[in-house]
Amino acid sequence: MDPIPPDSTESTEVYLRLLAQHDRWLATYVYSLVASAADAQDILQDVKVTMWKQFANFEPGSNFRAWARKVATNQILNYRRSEKRRPSSALDQEFIEAIAAEIDRRADTLEREMDLLKACLRRLPEAHRNIVLWRYYEDCGVEEIAEKSARSVEAVYRLLSRIRQALKECVSRQQAQLQTP
Amino acid sequence: MNASSSNDDRIQRALDGLLSPEEHDALKADIIRDPELRAAYVDQAWLHSALRADRQALAELRNEPVAAEEKIVRRWPIALWAASAAACVTLAASVLIFNKGTLFRRPVATLVQAENCRWAGSDLPTVVNAKLGVGKLSLAEGIATLKFKSGATVTLEAPSTLEILNEKHCRLIEGSLTAEVPEPAHGFTVDTPDIKVVDLGTKFGVTASSVGNSQVRVFKGEIEIGGMSDGKVKRLTEGKGMQVGTGATATGQEPTRGQQVQEADGWTAIPTSFGHGKDSYARRGDSGAPMGSQPLIIIKHSEIGASHHNERRAIVTFDISQVATRA
Numbered sequence: 001m002d003p004i005p006p007d008s009t010e011s012t013e014v015y016l017r018l019l020a021q022h023d024r025w026l027a028t029y030v031y032s033l034v035a036s037a038a039d040a041q042d043i044l045q046d047v048k049v050t051m052w053k054q055f056a057n058f059e060p061g062s063n064f065r066a067w068a069r070k071v072a073t074n075q076i077l078n079y080r081r082s083e084k085r086r087p088s089s090a091l092d093q094e095f096i097e098a099i100a101a102e103i104d105r106r107a108d109t110l111e112r113e114m115d116l117l118k119a120c121l122r123r124l125p126e127a128h129r130n131i132v133l134w135r136y137y138e139d140c141g142v143e144e145i146a147e148k149s150a151r152s153v154e155a156v157y158r159l160l161s162r163i164r165q166a167l168k169e170c171v172s173r174q175q176a177q178l179q180t181p
Numbered sequence: 182m183n184a185s186s187s188n189d190d191r192i193q194r195a196l197d198g199l200l201s202p203e204e205h206d207a208l209k210a211d212i213i214r215d216p217e218l219r220a221a222y223v224d225q226a227w228l229h230s231a232l233r234a235d236r237q238a239l240a241e242l243r244n245e246p247v248a249a250e251e252k253i254v255r256r257w258p259i260a261l262w263a264a265s266a267a268a269c270v271t272l273a274a275s276v277l278i279f280n281k282g283t284l285f286r287r288p289v290a291t292l293v294q295a296e297n298c299r300w301a302g303s304d305l306p307t308v309v310n311a312k313l314g315v316g317k318l319s320l321a322e323g324i325a326t327l328k329f330k331s332g333a334t335v336t337l338e339a340p341s342t343l344e345i346l347n348e349k350h351c352r353l354i355e356g357s358l359t360a361e362v363p364e365p366a367h368g369f370t371v372d373t374p375d376i377k378v379v380d381l382g383t384k385f386g387v388t389a390s391s392v393g394n395s396q397v398r399v400f401k402g403e404i405e406i407g408g409m410s411d412g413k414v415k416r417l418t419e420g421k422g423m424q425v426g427t428g429a430t431a432t433g434q435e436p437t438r439g440q441q442v443q444e445a446d447g448w449t450a451i452p453t454s455f456g457h458g459k460d461s462y463a464r465r466g467d468s469g470a471p472m473g474s475q476p477l478i479i480i481k482h483s484e485i486g487a488s489h490h491n492e493r494r495a496i497v498t499f500d501i502s503q504v505a506t507r508a
Contacts, residue, residue: 027234032226035198037233095209102223110223114231118238129242136232137239138308142197153199161193168228 015055018064019048025111026068029103033076033096037139043079047072065107073100112178113171120170128163135160192222196229236307237299244297288312289348290329298323298339317344320356331366333380335359346372357388359400375425377408381416398422449504456500 019026027044034040051058051071058067076096080088103110124132134140134148142160146153191208194200200208212219232239290313299322300307307318313327320339327335330348337343341356352372362369362380369380373389376397383402389395397406399417406415409425417423453460 024231024235024237028227028230031230031233032223040233089206091206091209091213094213098213098219099223099226102219103227106223110227113227114235117228117231117235118241121238121242132232133239133243137236137243142199157194157197157199160197161190164193164196164225164228165189168224171228 011055012052014060015052019051022065022068024114025065026072028110028114029069030072030076032103033073033099034079039079043072043075046079047075050075065111069100069104069107073097109175112175116171116174116178117167119174120167123170124163124166128159128166131156131159132163188218188221189225192225195222196225240299240307244299288314288330290327290335290345292325293328293334294324294326296324298325301340313345315345315347317342317354319343329366329369331369333360333362333366333369336361353387353389355389357386359384359386372408375409376406379405379407381405394424396422396424451499451501451504453497453499456503458498458500460497 026047027040030044030047031037031040034043047068051068054071058064073096077093080092080096121129121132131145131149134145135142140148142153142156145151145160146156149156151159188211191200191204195205195208212222292307292309292311292313295307295309298307298320301319301321318325318327318337319342320337322339324339325337327337327343327345329335329351333349335343335351336359338357341358342354343356343358344352344354346352349366349368350370350372354374358371360369360371360380361384362382364382367380367382371378371387373387373395375389375395378385378387378397381403383404384400385402385404386398386400387395388397397404397417399419399421401419403416403418406417406423406425409415415423451458
C-alpha cells in the first residue's frame with residue numbers, strides 16, 4: 001500500500017524529517033491556491049509522493065521549502081489543467097502564478113504568522129471559537145453554519161469575516177511585537 | 182463604502198465561496214492587475230488556509246476547556262501496564278502517512294470516540310464518526326475508540342500507530358490497544374512486529390514497540406498467539422499475559438502511573454506521575470500557547486540553528502524521596 005522507498009532508509013528518514021518540519025506550511029500553501037478541500041487533499045498527497053520519488057534530485061542543505069513549493073505549484077497547475085468538468089482558463093493559471101509569487105515573496109513572514117495564529121485563536125470568545133470550529137474543523141459551509149446557529153447566511157458571513165479580520169489584526173500585532181523586542 | 186472596504190468584502194466572500202463565477206473571475210483579474218489587492222488577498226487567504234490546514238491547532242482548541250480540567254479517567258485496565266503516555270515525556274516521531282486515496286476507500290471501521298485526542302499527521306479523517314478505510318492512524322495523545330464493521334471494538338491509547346487492514350485484521354505498529362470482540366467477529370487478529378494475536382472470543386490488550394517487545398494480556402475469554410520466531414502457536418486464557426521480545430533493547434515493563442516498579446536487577450523505575458513528580462514542556466515563541474504535558478516532541482537531532490521553530494524545553498521532575506534506599 002505504501003509506495004516503495006526509492007532509496008535507502010536513511011534518505012527516507014531525512015525526507016520524512018524535512019517533510020514533518022514543513023508539513024503544515026506545505027498544506028497551507030496548497031490550500032491557499034486550491035479552493036476545494038477534497039482537491040487540495042488529493043493534490044497534497046500527490047505532492048508528497050512526487051517529492052519522495054524525486055528526493056534524489058533534492059540537494060541536501062538547500063531550501064526544502066522552496067523545492068516543495070515548486071513541486072506543489074506544478075502539481076496544482078497540472079491538476080487544474082487536467083480537470084475535465086471545469087477546465088481551468090488562462091485566467092486561473094495566471095491567478096495561481098501571481099498568488100504563488102506573492103506568497104513566495106513573503107514566505108518567511110507568512111510562516112511566522114502560522115505560529116502566531118495559534119495563540120490568537122485561544123483569545124477568541126467562546127461563541128466565535130465555535131464558529132471557527134464549525135467552519136474550519138468540521139468543514140461546514142456558510143449555509144450549514146447558518147442553519148446550525150439559526151442565523152441568516154449573510155449574518156454568518158459577516159461574523160466569519162469579522163473573526164478573520166480580528167485574527168489577522170491579532171497576528172499582525174504579535175508580528176510587530178516580535179520585530180521590536 | 183470605499184474601494185478598499187469593498188475589496189476586502191470581495192476577498193472575504195471569495196474565501197467563503199459566496200461569489201458568483203463571474204464575480205470571482207473579475208476579482209481574479211483585478212488581483213492579477215493590482216499588486217496592492219494581491220497583497221491584501223494573500224493576507225486573508227493565507228490566514229484562511231492556515232486555519233483549514235492546521236487541524237491539530239483546532240483540535241487542541243476544541244479540547245481546551247476539557248484540558249483545563251482533571252485528566253481523563255481511564256476505564257480500561259490498560260493503564261495498569263500500558264505506556265504511561267502522559268506521565269513520561271515521550272519522544273514520539275510523527276508518523277507521516279501518504280497512502281493515496283485512503284480517505285475514499287471502502288470504510289471498514291468507524292471512529293466512534295476520541296477523548297482529548299491529538300493526531301500525528303492529518304491526512305486521515307480523525308473527527309468523531311469518521312469512516313475509516315484501509316490505512317494508518319497515528320495517535321499522538323489521548324484515547325480513541327474504533328468500531329470495526331465486524332463488530333470488534335478497539336480502544337487505542339496514545340502514543341500509538343495502528344494500521345487498519347480489513348474489518349477483522351489490524352496491525353499495531355507501535356503503542357497500546359485493547360480489543361473487545363463479540364461473537365460474530367471472532368478471529369479478529371492484531372499483528373504486532375513480534376506476534377499475531379488471534380481472538381477466540383475475548384477482551385484483550387496488546388502493546389507493541391517498533392523496536393520489538395510486544396506484550397499481550399487476556400482480560401476475558403481466550404486468545405491464540407502465533408507469528409512468533411520459533412513458529413509455535415500458544416493459547417492464553419483469561420487473566421494470563423505474556424511478553425515477546427525480538428528487540429535489541431529490553432525495555433522491560435513500563436512503570437504504572439503513579440507507582441514505582443522494582444526491577445529484578447536492582448533498578449527502580451519511577452514515572453513522573455509518582456509522588457510529587459511532574460512533567461511539562463515549553464516552546465519558545467509560543468507564549469500564548471499552553472505549556473502542557475503533550476508528549477509530541479519531534480526534534481531529536483537537528484542541524485538547524487536554534488530558532489523559535491524548534492526550540493523546546495522539556496521539564497521533568499521525579500520524586501525520589503519515597504524510593505527505598507539500600508544501606
